[in-house]
Amino acid sequence: MQNIYIKDLSQHIGEEITLTGWLYNKRSSGKIKFIILRDGTGLLQCVYFKGNVTPEVFELADRLGQESSIEVKGKVKAEPRAVGGYELDATDLHVISEAHDYPITPKDHGVEFLMDNRHLWLRSSRQVAIMRIRHRIVKAIRDFFDNRGFTLMDPPILTPAACEGTSTLFETEYFDLGKAYLTQSGQLYAEAGAMALGKVYTFGPTFRAEKSKTRRHLTEFWMVEPEVAFNDLNDNMDLAEEFLEYIVQTVLKDKQEELKVLERDTTKLENVKKPLPRISYDEAVEILKKNGIDFQWGNDFGGTDETVISNQFDRPVMVHRYPAEVKAFYMKRDPQNEKLALAVDVLAPEGYGEIIGGSQREDSLELLQARIKEHNLPQSAFEWYLDLRRFGSVPHSGFGLGLERTVSWICGLDHLREAIPFARMIYRNTP
RNA sequence: UCCGCGAUAGCUCAAUGGUGGAGCAUUCGGCUGUUAACCGAAGGGUUGCAGGUUCGAGCCCUGCUCGCGGAGCCA
Structure with missing residues (x-):
């Protein structure tokens, strides 16, 4: 399997690609869900519109917790509003391993807690x-x-x-x-x-x-x-x-x-x-x-x-x-x-x-x-x-x-x- | 080893010696462009441990444990 990494996305604009990584953060607004994918080389916002994916995929995008390992599929486009400057118009989502209650949330933490983790x-x-x-x-x-x-x-x-x-x-x-x-x-x-x-x-x-x-x-x-x-x-x-x-x-x-x-x-x-x-x-x-x-x-x-x-x-x-x-x-x-x-x-x-x-x-x-x-x-x-x-x-x-x-x-x-x-x-x- | 500071919900922090709260996280609901998203609701506590003072201690006192910063020593 030829892996594509987020740092190389500029060479794949317009292509339908598959990426693997971890769920870094997510936001949702009713019928649209934003999943931020992390793969060790960068961050990529993946957009899931309710009408563009199956109900099962949409439900999965809603359910997955931070740091779940996932495989995403979609079309790459330049998007200045998104972190890193690129975005994925997502068409599919597979879970490799579902995670819940990841201890390190996107908020402040103390040194002792971070060093314990x-x-x-x-x-x-x-x-x-x-x-x-x-x-x-x-x-x-x-x-x-x-x-x-x-x-x-x-x-x-x-x-x-x-x-x-x-x-x-x-x-x-x-x-x-x-x-x-x-x-x-x-x-x-x-x-x-x-x-x-x-x-x-x-x-x-x-x-x-x-x-x-x-x-x-x-x-x-x-x-x-x-x-x-x-x-x-x-x-x-x-x-x-x-x-x-x-x-x-x-x-x-x-x-x-x-x-x-x-x-x-x-x-x-x-x-x-x-x-x-x-x-x-x-x-x-x-x-x-x-x-x-x-x-x-x-x-x-x-x-x-x-x-x-x-x-x-x-x-x-x-x-x-x-x-x-x-x-x-x-x-x-x-x-x-x-x-x-x-x-x-x-x-x-x-x-x-x-x-x-x-x-x-x-x-x-x-x-x-x-x-x-x-x-x-x-x-x-x-x-x-x-x-x-x-x-x-x-x-x-x-x-x-x-x-x-x-x-x-x-x-x-x-x-x-x-x-x-x-x-x-x-x-x-x-x- | 010495000096100083600290320990409250999973996390970050509030609480005049008088009924322990908020934000985030979690669960449920809402929202078709969010940027640590937002709005509404719910669950969540032996206040580090052991004693003491007091009618009453998260708060005051003593000891202990653990951590943080600094000194010494060094890269």
Whole structure:
């Protein structure tokens, strides 16, 4: 069976066609009934006149509840009064599965109710638009790296120890080998990949058992992490800004319809082109002080600090050279100032916060061993990682980009839970 | 873990300490161009749970449960 989809109706004007989908909404006015069909690609108003169809079909059109799955038949015509600009002069209607009392009505609902019904909420226009944009972003990410000679290399999800030693991890029993943990980052494995393949990226789910309870946190989220041998911090920033430009401009080019559904003001997204501003941590601290924020040098930025800093710019801003103490053990120190790490965070505009975190990695065996000791990490778990420095160590850099934060920013969402099909949060692991 | 807010019909919300209501959804009736259609009618309640104050508690007090927002931490 050759399916015809609502998005392709312009090629079928005047034809008698059959469409399948779900009953999105209906209205009636005596001898005329309007059924809005939803098929995942758009909405189509189907008009049933009492005189044009059998009494059985007319009665069926009256009886069917929201989200009944149906097959409609009729002639396509352009109709400016109808949603989507087209309309079906319906001649027939078949029910595939009758539905009644669909919980999500075309009225307001609360967040808790919608999240309890997430499996059904995904059918709404807004959620469909978000999922399509998420998919386009994922594809843009893959295209970007694939077209630049990167190799996708999947890291393990079950790991024997923490990658960064700071976050709280989900724990599980692993047969006779003791405890295993769900990964919080594929980065250390990406470094092994970069030494093998030159340019690699990982892309997969990561897990944090932190009891974070904000609109910017999920316990399970997707992260893409490129890692490049022989790249220094500046090369890393070059890559990050080119990457962000490509993602945003691709979505702007291909997903205008969806952005319109979301009522996203895209003027600020259009600015996302290189070069992105690059400021040092010290300069960022100056910005905070000028804005009357009592900030102590040496701390990491909080959510409101990030918003104040990013509000100074019309596009994402890169903040580099953070105090080493607030950053992970594997980051290389700045040769100009041992207190600083060669790290870079990218802060998204409009209060969306950190979407990228990266650094040049420590490539000296002795220094890395010392850092592991300082951070009280078990060196035995990192012997394989230290081997990367024992056998042909080179300068290398990489970063991680949080997928849901990027989706949330580009879509203009007010909470990360809408940026992923089934959000996992501290107080929710269903549906 | 800490701070703040909340929980009333299937859903979204009203109700001065004094007989718990409306809109939507559902059911029935009306309407040949509706746009979250409209008009008329009906059904629908252990006011999150447990105690307390009071002649009387949805409302005041205490504890608990669940959720929302924020902080910390981070992408």
